[in-house]
Amino acid sequence: FLPGPDSRVKGPLPEGTYRPGELKGIIKINQNKCVGCDTCREQCPANAIRGELGVAHSIDIMKCITCGQCLINCPFGAIEQMSFVEEVAKKLEDPQTTVVAITAPAVRVAIAEEFGSPPGTLTVKRLHNALRKAGFKMYENNLAADQTIMEEGFEFIAKVRYWLLGERSEELKEMADHPLPHFTSCCPAWIRYAEIYHPQLLPHISGAKSPMQMAGPSAKTWAALNIWKVDPRKVYTVGIMPCTAKIFEASRPEFKSAYEFLKNNGSIPKDTSPFPDIDAVLTTRDLATLLKMKGINPLEMPEEGENDPLDIYTGAATIFGNSGGVMEAALRTAYYVLSGNDPPSWDIYAVRGHTTGLKETEIRIPLKSGNSIDVKVAVVNGIKNHLDEVIGDVIQGTSKYHFIEVMNCPGGCINGGGQPVNPMGTSW
Ligand code: SF4
Structure with missing residues (x-):
């Protein structure tokens, strides 16, 4: 009963599916630190590592899927990721900007390690309180994950x-x-x-779409206009993710649906320049760096928290x-x-x-x-x-x-x- 191979699309990728130039630097090997040990080659699921044993390696960006498994496994700390920490820190200082944290569930489990405690120590409320103290509004990624599963489940x-x-x-x-x-x-x-x-x-x-890419447009449209009551053009969305590939995902040109929606329904002027659904991605490591810069230890935050309509979700x-x-x-x-x-x-x-x-x-x-x-x-x-x-x-x-x-x-x-x-x- 399964359809045969002829029913499948063949040929090149649709135009605009991704922009390879934008992959440059999401994951890169620091040539001054790499000793050519080959660990990254063993870990890479996409055969994207170039270079001979004992010689500094590099990444073929046309093959790289930006997953970062090479980075977390490099024994010499020679692999680096693109960072939005400074840009997000500046936005948090700007009183005109509503900076929104979209936090994935794996982050809340792991971030305690960056503050010297076993994984899972942190509660959701403590993390949210730390993010609010840093200046973020919250849009719980799990709320969007429930939307994702409804879409994906109903498609199935x-x-x-x-x-x-x-x-x-x-x-x-x-x-x-x-x-x-x-x-x-x-x-x-x-x-x-x-x-x-x-x-x-x-x-x-x-x-x-992934939960992050559903949360971004919802934050910039529905939440901006109905919950926070701010100009959607001044909403800056930050995916806080366990994942370096999310940096790539956020950069995809097709993810500008909030801009299209707001322009078409007259909520923003027609001549507004296009803006992405997700403006920046912080990894779990990046979030730890940002919180440390601001002197905030999430483990020391109170357990209690406000009941937020954007913080309701299922298991x-x-x-x-x-x-x-x-x-x-x-x-x-x-x-x-x-x-x-x-x-x-x-x-x-x-x-x-x-x-x-x-x-x-x-x-x-x-x-x-x-x-x-x-x-x-x-x-x-x-x-x-x-x-x-x-x-x-x-x-x-x-x-x-x-x-x-x-x-x-x-x-x-x-x-x-x-x-x-x-x-x-x-x-x-
Ligand atoms: Fe890994 Fe999850 Fe990111 Fe996929 S979405 S690359 S499984 S962290």
């Missing part, structure tokens, strides 16, 4: 109805161009990997930070919508956590019609782990799966390239 449901249940209604007809298996879309390193190495997979990949959003989390969240939605009932358990342990490189399971979903379907899913836990065999089957038209999560970093974003450096290194 539409594909199930079209491809598995044979529904050929007007409402579903565009699914003809979006075959199964469905792929997750919120890891920007995975998206870039697919664009460079397997562009024929793009019609399979969810069209849902499904929080588990995005772990391998399998996006799949688990999407399956909960799909089960509920297709069956009309809660699943027997909200915990789908077969896809959760850093257990193996490839996790798979089958879920039986009873349908409202009285029939049932068996949905086969896979979670690729790190691009170096089994991805090529999984997508090889998809390209051949022989994949047994209906839904595949791909996260570049083994373990998921909790082990992202923007997290505190782990002296034990990444285990793929």
Whole structure:
């Protein structure tokens, strides 16, 4: 029942998909520090490291997916990332600017390490209070993650109805161009990997933006106008992420939807210069640097906090930070919508956590019609782990799966390239 290879788009990338020039410097090797030990080559999932053993290495930016795994594993601290710390610090000093923190769940777990405590020590309230003290407004990334899962889950449901249940209604007809298996879309390193190495997979990949890219336009439109009541042109959005690939994602030219929306509905003058949905990205390490510059230790902040309407979310959003989390969240939605009932358990342990490189399971979903379907899913836990065999089957038209999560970093974003450096290194 899976569509054959002919249904897939072939040929070059659509124009404007990314601007390679902008990749320059997101991740770079400091030639004065690199000893050519080759650790980065072993860690790189995209074969983007150039240079001979013992000689300073460099990065081929046309191959680099900006995941930062080389950076967090370099034993000599020779790999650096683009930093927005100074720019954000200046914006926080400007009383005319509303600076918004969009904080991913993996950041709150890891940042305690940068302040000398074990991972997970910090509570969400303490981190939010630290960010407010630094001058940020909060837009909880998890609120947007709930939106992402609704989009991604409903896309999957539409594909199930079209491809598995044979529904050929007007409402579903565009699914003809979006075959199964469905792929997750919120890891920007995975998206870039697919664009460079397997562009024929793009019609399979969810069209849902990542949580950060949903939060940015919502902050600059709905929250700016209705919650903070400020000029959207003076809102400066900062993704605070465990991930260096988010720097690349934020720079993509297609992510200017707040600007388009506000211009078209007359909220800003027609001649306003285009602005991005996300203005800057700070990694977990960068946030620690910024807070230290400002003399703020989040571990010393109070537990209590204000009830913020932009700080409401479900547990499904929080588990995005772990391998399998996006799949688990999407399956909960799909089960509920297709069956009309809660699943027997909200915990789908077969896809959760850093257990193996490839996790798979089958879920039986009873349908409202009285029939049932068996949905086969896979979670690729790190691009170096089994991805090529999984997508090889998809390209051949022989994949047994209906839904595949791909996260570049083994373990998921909790082990992202923007997290505190782990002296034990990444285990793929
Ligand atoms: Fe970024 Fe998470 Fe993807 Fe790693 S797995 S590249 S941290 S989105």
